[in-house]
Amino acid sequence: MARYTGPQTKIARKFGEAIFGDDKSFEKRNYPPGQHGNNRRRGKKSEYAVQLQEKQKAKYTYGILEKQFSNLFKKASASTGVTGEILLQLCESRLDNVVFRMGIAPSRRAARQLVSHRHITVNGELVNIPSYSLKAGDVVAVREKSKSLSTIEDSLANRSEVYEWISWNSDKLEGNFVSVPERLQIPENIKEQLIVELYSK
Structure with a gap:
């Protein structure tokens, strides 16, 4: 069974959120990982970068790898209703x-x-x-x-x-x-519309 087994705090720091739950290490250093951490000046992210980051956040949050997540998106697209909302409902189910x-x-x-x-x-x-x-x-x-x-x-x-x-x-x-939970009942901070836009390219 394929699954992500790498470091969790590093990933959480990348997104600036404790997406894996309570994490004392994240609380101590809640800035991006890397040699320069807080001081690194990052330029404005492109639209694609923002969409990709949102998809990665959703994948790591639910512990789903790319192939499986892509299949869930296809299933959500084929369903009637709001694709992004259905995608999160499939993850929650x-x-x-x-x-x-x-x-x-x-x-x-x-x-x-x-x-x-x-x-x-x-x-x-x-x-x-x-x-x-x-x-x-x-x-x-x-x-x-x-x-x-x-x-x-x-x-x-x-x-x-x-x-x-x-x-x-x-x-x-x-x-x-x-x-199946409604979107308002799902507490995860995920902008699902950005994921839909990314896959729709």
């Missing part, structure tokens, strides 16, 4: 993202690992594909044998975010993917 949103894992990277290591079920069936696309009404749960995993317990203990499109039952350690 991925199983690894929903596991992260439910608080079962502290980050998308950790969520991907839980899914691929067969700790998560969907509608009672084991699913080990992080990119599995959920539909409204699907029930995501922690597998019975995995409920005592300390990583899951710790993550749920620190669970603070609540999303309208996800319901969570802490007794059963299962959640319901109530509906």
